[in-house]
Amino acid sequence: MARTQRDTDRGRHRITDGDGVAVESALVGDGLELSYPTSEETVVDCARLDVPEGAVTALVGPNGSGKSTLLKGLSNHLEPDAGTITIHGNDLNSFDPKELARELGVLSQENDSLGSITVEDLVYHGRYPHRGFFDGVDVEDHEAVDRAVELAGIEALRETELGQLSGGQKQLAWIAMVLAQETDVLLLDEPTTFLDVHHQFRVLETIRQLNERKGVTVAVVLHDISQAARFADYLVAMRDGELYDWGPPEEVVTEELLADVFGVEARVTREPELQVLPKRALSDR
Numbered sequence: 279m280a281r282t283q284r285d286t287d288r289g290r291h292r293i294t295d296g297d298g299v300a301v302e303s304a305l306v307g308d309g310l311e312l313s314y315p316t317s318e319e320t321v322v323d324c325a326r327l328d329v330p331e332g333a334v335t336a337l338v339g340p341n342g343s344g345k346s347t348l349l350k351g352l353s354n355h356l357e358p359d360a361g362t363i364t365i366h367g368n369d370l371n372s373f374d375p376k377e378l379a380r381e382l383g384v385l386s387q388e389n390d391s392l393g394s395i396t397v398e399d400l401v402y403h404g405r406y407p408h409r410g411f412f413d414g415v416d417v418e419d420h421e422a423v424d425r426a427v428e429l430a431g432i433e434a435l436r437e438t439e440l441g442q443l444s445g446g447q448k449q450l451a452w453i454a455m456v457l458a459q460e461t462d463v464l465l466l467d468e469p470t471t472f473l474d475v476h477h478q479f480r481v482l483e484t485i486r487q488l489n490e491r492k493g494v495t496v497a498v499v500l501h502d503i504s505q506a507a508r509f510a511d512y513l514v515a516m517r518d519g520e521l522y523d524w525g526p527p528e529e530v531v532t533e534e535l536l537a538d539v540f541g542v543e544a545r546v547t548r549e550p551e552l553q554v555l556p557k558r559a560l561s562d563r
Contacts, residue, residue, distance in 0.1 A: 301330050301331065301333075302330070302331040303328040303329060303330055303331060304329055304330065304331040304332075304365065304366060304462065304463050304495040305328075305329035305352055305363070305364070305365050305382075305463055305495070305497065306326070306327070306328055306329070306363070306364050307324055307326065307327040307348070307351065307352055307361065307362075307363050308325075308326050308361055308362050308363075308364075309324075309325065309326070309360060309361035309362065310322060310323070310324040310327070310348075310351060310358050310360070310361035310363070311323055311324075311358060311359040311360040311361060312324075312344075312347050312348065312350070312351045312356055312358055312359065313359055314347075314356070320359065320519065321344055321347045321519050322344040322347045322348050322351065322519045322520075323519055323520055324348060324361075324520065324521055325521070327348070327352075327514065327521065327524075328524075329352070329463070329495060329497045330495070330511070330512060331495055332489070332493045332494075332495055333489070333495065333496075333511040333512060334485065334486065334489050334496045334498065334509060334510045334511050334512070335496065335497045335498070335510060335511065335512040335513070335514060336497075336498050336499075336500045336506035336509070336510035336512070336513050336514070337349065337497065337498070337499045337500070337513075337514045337516060338499075338500055338501075338503050338506050338513055338514070338515050338516070338539075339515055339516035339517055339522070339539055339540075340517070340539065340540055340541065343516040343517055343518065343519065343539075344516050344518075344519040344520075345499045345516055346387065346467050346468070346499055347519075348516070349465055349467050349497065349499055350386075350467075351363060352465060352497065353382065353384040353386075353465050354370045354371075354373075354378060354382075355384070355386070365381055365382060365463060366381070366462075376406075376407050377407075379406070379407035379459060379461075380407045380408065380459070380461065381461055381462065381463060382461055382463050382464075382465065383404075383456040383457070383459045383461040383463070383464045383465070384456070384464075384465045384466075384467075385452060385453060385456045385464075385465070385466045385467060385469055386467050387467050387468055387471070394439060394440075394441060395439065395440060396436065396437055396438060396439055396440075397427075397432060397435045397436050397437070397438055397439075397440065397443070397451045397454070398423070398427070398436040398437065400440060400451055400452070400454075400455050401423050401426055401427055401451070401454045401455045401458050402415065402419065402423055402458070403455055403458075404422075404423075404426065404454075404455040404456060404457070404458030404459045405419045405422060405423065405458055405459070407459060408422075408459075408460075422458050422460055423458050425457075425458075426454040426455070426457035426458040427454050429454070429457055429484060429487060429488060429491075430450045430451070430453050430454035430457065430484055431450065431480065431484065432447065432450050432451060432454060435447060435451065444477075445472055445473060445477070446473045446474060446476070446477025446480065446481075447477075449469060449470075449473060449477065449481060450477070450480065450481065450484070453466075453469065453481065453484060453485075457488065461494070462493075462494060462495060463494070463495045463496075463497075464485075464488070464494055464495065464496045464497075465496075465497050465498075466485065466496065466497070466498040466499065467498075467499045468499045468500070468501065469481050469485075469498065470482065470500065470501075470502070470505070471501070478502075478505065482505060482508075482509045483509075485498060485509065486509055498510070503531065503536070503540065503554060504553070504554045506527070507527035507531050507552050507554065508527075508551075508552070510527060511526065512524070512525060512526060512527075513525065513526075513527050513530045513531065515530055515535055515539050516539075517538065517539045522535065522538065522539050523535060527552055528548060528552055531546055531552060531554060532546060533545065533546050536554065536556075537560060541559060541560045542556050542557070542558065542559055542560060543556075543557045543558050543559075543560055544556045544557055545557065
């Protein structure tokens with residue numbers, strides 16, 4: 279497991295493996311200030327965020343902590359008021375939309391309601407960055423869609439219309455569409471929200487398999503810190519629009535963090551594996 283060495287004076291992070299060798303970052307936000315046209319103040323103020331290459335990074339924190347806003351900035355869906363965002367060393371603003379879609383796959387919370395199209399048709403939409411305006415679907419597109427559908431585990435639903443799916447099935451279909459883009463970096467905003475426990479684990483297992491089989495870099499917003507600690511290589515804990523802590527789950531998840539960030543008294547155990555056992559909500563928040 280790679281470790282994080284912090285330069286606390288500068289708010290920056292240097293990622294190294296067990297031998298002290300630097301681990302590259304696929305996506306970097308530097309000096310970020312993010313807000314919305316309707317907000318009077320800065321929503322996210324982030325000195326630096328690194329999304330390590332080839333790893334799964336989970337953004338965690340309470341509602342309103344800035345997780346989704348930060349992901350919008352990283353995905354170029356929200357222009358920063360200050361700072362820069364780079365992917366593999368290149369500024370996001372240097373890409374046109376189609377070029378960026380070949381580099382970066384994004385699953386947002388706001389998906390269009392497309393109840394009348396089939397799952398297969400939806401997944402084929404993920405291939406648009408790889409085709410010219412007049413190009414038809416080719417063998418590579420078919421193969422990419424087949425791989426995405428298989429990885430998401432929705433082969434039996436290919437001909438089913440989206441409007442006939444359960445919430446969990448529909449979420450897996452949208453994930454398959456993003457997988458069909460075959461990008462090296464994937465950003466997912468709360469992909470398990472409103473899903474039952476079975477489908478939550480299906481989604482998280484699909485993300486983990488994608489990372490392990492294809493080496494895809496993933497940044498994912500999650501509400502459940504126990505799930506995040508189990509499935510992610512790194513955690514980014516946010517509070518009030520700022521990074522509270524960053525690093526491997528076994529270093530970041532502490533009883534102090536759960537009190538400060540989530541407002542709960544909890545017990546954290548590390549044997550035989552990391553577990554979070556909530557006790558009660560703290561009243562001084």
